[in-house]
Amino acid sequence: MNKTKQIIIYGVIGFFLILIWMTCNTRIDAGNEGILVKLYGTDKGVQEVSLVTGRVWFNPFTEEVHEFPIYVQTIDYHEFTVNAKDGSVFTVDPTLSFKVREGKSPEIFRKYRKGIQEITQTTLFNYIRDAFRIEFNKYTTDSIISNREHFETAVQQNMEHVLTKEGFQLEQMTSGIKYPDAITQSVDAKNRAVQEAMQVENELKVAQARAKKLIVQAEAEARANDLRKQSLNSLLIQQQFIEKWDGKTPIYGNAPAFFKAVD
Known part of the structure; x- marks a missing residue:
């Protein structure tokens, strides 16, 4: 070779x-x-x-x-609609932060036979939709609005339980709930009414304060006039006349007589 x-x-x-x-x-x-x-x-x-x-x-x-990956991942899912107990349609735009629990990767793959990206976009998304559907079916529209914090806490606890069982760890979840247009318009109208009522109340308080001020001023002026009237006796008038007279005899009329003639 x-x-x-x-x-x-x-x-x-x-x-x-x-x-x-x-x-x-x-x-x-x-x-x-x-x-x-x-x-x-x-x-x-x-x-x-x-x-x-x-x-x-x-x-x-x-x-x-x-x-x-076993680090925290954040997924912004596309929005979907869910019906409340009374039939109102709400829009949910969820964001999920989670991670694979250490050592659980083989169990997750053995169960789903998929990569983490596919599991995230399919399986976990279905879990989220089910969690919101279950909780929305327990609430009417008014109760959701008045108990928003309790509602979202219940959804998050549901998701935390499911993810933990499947080998994941929930870090944070936001619902991004959007109310129906009719509800939004009603809330806006109510807020405007409250604001207008507060504005009218403030204007009324200002007007009352101004009226009280005028009353106080008028009462003070009237009191001053009464005091001036009480102080104007005949002797005081003569004294004021003497203080202001320039000593000249008037051309017309009689000169003022300060003393009576004595025979």
Whole structure:
């Protein structure tokens, strides 16, 4: 065998070794759990699922490796409608924050046979719709509005129970509930009426305060006039006249007489 053939053979062998290296191992990134699934066997992979970490070697013909993130994920689902107990239609636009509980990835895959993205968009979304449907069927429109906090707490507790049982951990959930148009218009009209009533009440208080001020001023003025009238006796009038007279005899009329003539 000449050197040229040896180089070709070694090259082919090297190529296949590189190909095997690239296709027969993978690395599980931090924040993820890996599960090794055997595609063949007595249970056809249903039971042959094991938890793996770090770099994993596997046979690509008979095995698969799936990664499940165990960090918190936030999903903003598309809105849907739900009927209340009295038939009113509410719109729900939920947002869910959750994570896979550590060590639960094999159980989740064994049950659903799907990746986390598909489970999130299908299974978890169905759980959310059911949780809201169950709680809405317990409330009338008025009771939902007056007990909004209690209603949302009940939905969240329902979701927390379901997710925990399925191997997930609920971090936070918001409902994004939108009331029917008729309810929204009614609430807006009520708020406007309350605001207008408060405005009228404030204006009335201002008017009453101004009226009281005018009454006090008038009473004070009347009191002052009474006091002035009481103080204007004949002697005081003569004294004021003397203080203001310039000593000249008037051209017309009689000069003022301060003393009576004595015979």
